[in-house]
Amino acid sequence: MALERLELKEDTPGHVSTATYLCEASALAYLGEAEGKKAFQEILGLDATLFSVDNTQAWLATNADHIVVAFRGTESPTSLDGLKDILLTDAMNLLVVPEGRLGHDLAAAGVGARFHKGFVDAIAEIWPALLPAIEAEVKKSDRPMWITGHSLGGALALLAAWLLKRKFIAVEEVCTFGAPMIGNRTACDAFNKDLAGRIHRYVNGRDPVPKLPGLSLVANEFTHVDRERLLGPHPMTGLVEVVGGVAGKAVNGILAGTLIDEAWKGINAEVATHFLDCYRELLRG
Amino acid sequence: MSEQIGAVLVFVGLFLATSGLLVFIGRSVRVLLGRTERRRLLGPAALLAAGLVIGAIPFATQRLYFSIVGLAERERVVDGRAALVLTGWDRSDYSILATKPGVEILEMGNADVTDETLDLLAGLPKLRELTLNDSRITDEGLGKLRALARLESLRIARTAVTPEGVAAFLADAPPHFREIDVTGNNVPTSILRKWKNAAATGDGAPPADGQAATPERRYVN
Numbered sequence: 001m002a003l004e005r006l007e008l009k010e011d012t013p014g015h016v017s018t019a020t021y022l023c024e025a026s027a028l029a030y031l032g033e034a035e036g037k038k039a040f041q042e043i044l045g046l047d048a049t050l051f052s053v054d055n056t057q058a059w060l061a062t063n064a065d066h067i068v069v070a071f072r073g074t075e076s077p078t079s080l081d082g083l084k085d086i087l088l089t090d091a092m093n094l095l096v097v098p099e100g101r102l103g104h105d106l107a108a109a110g111v112g113a114r115f116h117k118g119f120v121d122a123i124a125e126i127w128p129a130l131l132p133a134i135e136a137e138v139k140k141s142d143r144p145m146w147i148t149g150h151s152l153g154g155a156l157a158l159l160a161a162w163l164l165k166r167k168f169i170a171v172e173e174v175c176t177f178g179a180p181m182i183g184n185r186t187a188c189d190a191f192n193k194d195l196a197g198r199i200h201r202y203v204n205g206r207d208p209v210p211k212l213p214g215l216s217l218v219a220n221e222f223t224h225v226d227r228e229r230l231l232g233p234h235p236m237t238g239l240v241e242v243v244g245g246v247a248g249k250a251v252n253g254i255l256a257g258t259l260i261d262e263a264w265k266g267i268n269a270e271v272a273t274h275f276l277d278c279y280r281e282l283l284r285g
Numbered sequence: 286m287s288e289q290i291g292a293v294l295v296f297v298g299l300f301l302a303t304s305g306l307l308v309f310i311g312r313s314v315r316v317l318l319g320r321t322e323r324r325r326l327l328g329p330a331a332l333l334a335a336g337l338v339i340g341a342i343p344f345a346t347q348r349l350y351f352s353i354v355g356l357a358e359r360e361r362v363v364d365g366r367a368a369l370v371l372t373g374w375d376r377s378d379y380s381i382l383a384t385k386p387g388v389e390i391l392e393m394g395n396a397d398v399t400d401e402t403l404d405l406l407a408g409l410p411k412l413r414e415l416t417l418n419d420s421r422i423t424d425e426g427l428g429k430l431r432a433l434a435r436l437e438s439l440r441i442a443r444t445a446v447t448p449e450g451v452a453a454f455l456a457d458a459p460p461h462f463r464e465i466d467v468t469g470n471n472v473p474t475s476i477l478r479k480w481k482n483a484a485a486t487g488d489g490a491p492p493a494d495g496q497a498a499t500p501e502r503r504y505v506n
Contacts, residue, residue: 097359104363108392108416110373112356139501168438168464168503186373193419194442194468 006044008066010144013173014200022068022148022175023202029059029070029153044068051133056126056156060133067137069130071149071156096120102127105166106159109190115183119155126156127163134164144172154179154201158225161195174199181224191225201228291343298340305333366390372416383408394418394440400426406433416440418466424450430459437461442468442505448476455480466505477504 006024009015021044028039033050036059040048046061046068057072096117097107102124106115138145145164149157154176161174179201182188191199201224308329315321358381359370368390371379377397382388382405389411393402398420406412406429413435417426423445430436436459441451451472455465463484467477484502 099361101363104361104368104370104390107359107361107370108372108394111359111370112373165466165505168466168505170505190373196469 008068008144008146010172013197018146018173019175019200019202022070022146022173023150023177025059025061025068025070025146026073026148026150026153026175026177029057029072029149049133051126051130053125053129056122058126058130058153058156058160060130060137062137062143064141065143066146067134067143068146068148069134069157069160071147071153071160073149073151073153098124100124102163105163106187108166109162109183110186113183113187113190115159115187116155116181119152119159119182122152123156123159123163127160130160131163131167134169135167138169145170146172147174148176149179150177151179155182158182158191158199161199162191165194171195171198175202176200177202179203183223185223188223188225195225197227199225199227201225203228291347294343295340298336298338298342300336302333302336302340305329305331305336309333360385363390366413367411368392371395372418379405382406385409387411389435390414392416393420395420398422400429403429406430409433411435413461414438417444418442418468420444422446424453427451427454430454431457433459435459435461438464440466441470442466444470446470446472448472452476461500463500464503468505472506474506477506480504 006021007017008021009018012018025040025044025046028036028043028048031039033052036050037048040046040059040061044061046063046066048059048061051058051060055074059068059070059072061068061070097103097114098120102120106120107113134145137143147157147161147164149155157174157176158179159182161171164171174195176199183191306329309326309332312321312326312329316323316326356373356375358374358376361368366389367385367387369382369385369388370392371381372392372394374395379393379398379402382391386408388409391406391409391412391414394416396419398417400422402420403417403422403426406415412433414437415430415433416439418440419442421444422441424447427441427446427450430439431454439462446467448471451465451467451470455462455476465477481502481504484500
């Protein structure tokens with residue numbers, strides 16, 4: 001496993017190496033505290049701390065050069081239940097703007113902006129604990145901030161990036177993998193403007209989660225933020241589908257490390273083509 | 286809350302309409318076969334129509350609401366401070382600010398906000414946090430913001446301010462000023478970093494209250 005090649009690339013938005021690294025972080029976010037701490041250190045060279053409040057978990061992982069925030073998808077990756085609740089239960093699918101400071105910061109996207117209640121509730125749970133820890137890290141040393149998450153974790157990563165920007169904390173890049181939609185057009189337009197070029201929403205053509213939630217019953221339709229990066233030739237198996245399997249079937253895989261291998265394999269294919277393209281260009285020049 | 290009522294109505298409407306439709310189809314077949322009279326179709330047809338009407342109520346009320354009320358301002362008290370969001374509203378009369386002298390947090394990130402609009406801020410003595418993203422303000426408007434004695438945080442992303450204007454503002458910012466977002470204005474990071482570090486070393490404008498700890502300065506570029 002050539003995981004030494006994992007590297008975050010600053011100032012090159014959407015670099016495949018960054019995506020690979022953050023995909024790995026998103027996968028590790030599913031691990032338990034002790035196991036995850038060890039894996040973050042061994043595989044990504046990051047000193048990681050788990051924040052867990054009710055059903056929301058996030059890792060704050062740092063080293064001398066980077067700050068990575070990785071949100072866990074659902075508490076129990078053994079089944080889609082957690083996600084099903086949040087994506088398919090009507091009460092959760094309502095588009096809302098909550099009260100309080102967090103609500104104000106979301107409403108700042110525009111008076112017409114509405115967000116998915118389930119995701120807002122989830123980020124609201126963990127934010128009071130996570131934000132001060134992130135702020136402390138930024139204060140300690142100003143390093144590029146990377147935010148990532150798979151599935152529900154991807155939705156939380158997007159919200160977190162917006163909220164950090166509102167706190168005058170710069171976000172280098174947000175990579176989501178198979179993330180569902182978080183809000184209506186107004187909300188997404190605001191995210192697209194304020195985080196222009198910093199959001200990379202990796203999606204596999206066959207992954208159903210990014211197609212959820214469908215629409216709010218009454219108010220506004222959900223939509224996606226930019227920019228979508230489709231992986232693999234469309235119906236083909238790609239990175240997200242492999243990682244997407246975490247939620248469905250592969251919890252044993254991830255614990256045994258085989259999922260990481262699989263994900264790495266999927267990504268490696270992408271990396272390879274990039275390398276080839278690079279070489280071809282160089283040879284042509 | 287209102288969304289939940291709406292959802293219930295949509296479901297009830299859908300249920301009635303579906304039931305009506307199924308019965309209607311069943312009876313139509315019987316009518317075609319001559320087993321029953323045509324007027325027996327009226328009942329299910331009425332049920333179908335009622336279902337559709339009920340199901341449409343939430344959508345219709347929402348349309349109506351938006352056509353009458355539109356996207357009005359959002360006013361809340363956030364952590365004990367009056368917060369007003371005008372970003373993305375569908376009005377253009379900012380004189381509403383004259384009626385909200387207690388506002389401490391103001392979101393006004395709209396394309397129709399100009400340097401002239403900022404004159405209205407003089408009536409908001411408690412203003413601490415101001416968002417003018419995507420507005421048309423220039424260095425002239427930025428200069429006006431110096432008069433906001435309590436201003437701490439400012440967002441002027443994607444505006445017409447220049448690096449010189451930002452530098453001038455930061456050099457002579459309100460006493461408690463500590464956070465700025467200048468994304469998309471091509472402001473050299475060196476200007477911002479210099480300002481940020483000035484607080485740490487203590488040569489920036491210190492808070493007048495004699496508070497010992499200088500608050501941490503932050504920027505987003």
